[in-house]
Amino acid sequence: DTAVSQTPKYLVTQMGNDKSIKCEQNLGHDTMYWYKQDSKKFLKIMFSYNNKELIINETVPNRFSPKSPDKAHLNLHINSLELGDSAVYFCASSQVTGSAFFGQGTRLTVV
């Protein structure tokens, strides 16, 4: 009965590979997000979707492409992975003006 679930929890891959992280929420929320947390714990918003539509796209390389097949899912695809992409990626969801519920995070390590 996890509210926001993301898979995988850990992802180790080589530079240049393409990988995807999946996120699903069962809270019925309209808005979903992807955040990146770097090694210094700084959380930065990457994308925000509302009802499957992209509403926030921060300065993120084009190699990152979010996809929302429906309101409950927001996946993150990353092309040509680089060492600097290593971080913890958090998916979250919220209702309009509400607080965000976060997934457990995906620790991505690029070697």
Added chain:
Amino acid sequence: AQSVTQLDSQVPVFEEAPVELRCNYSSSVSVYLFWYVQYPNQGLQLLLKYLSGSTLVKGINGFEAEFNKSQTSFHLRKPSVHISDTAEYFCAVGNRDDKIIFGKGTRLHILP
């Protein structure tokens, strides 16, 4: 544009002592304010939130925060900390555009 400032990157506190974690924000529109906690190797958990109404907000685990509009602050307090409160604490601001911006976090160290 909105921003959140957490001036203290680390706060050491003795067990059972009170603690205050500082948060200041800037925004040109009405805001919603949040405090999240991140325990080691875990995701973020909502501690408390201010949307409107009473400026003193009570959250989980004995934490509370006070919204001060004139000082643009939303400091987090607990009267007596426990070793289990060791974690990273994030202040965040949101608005009607559904964009939640986080501060850089404050690591709370509980000393025995």
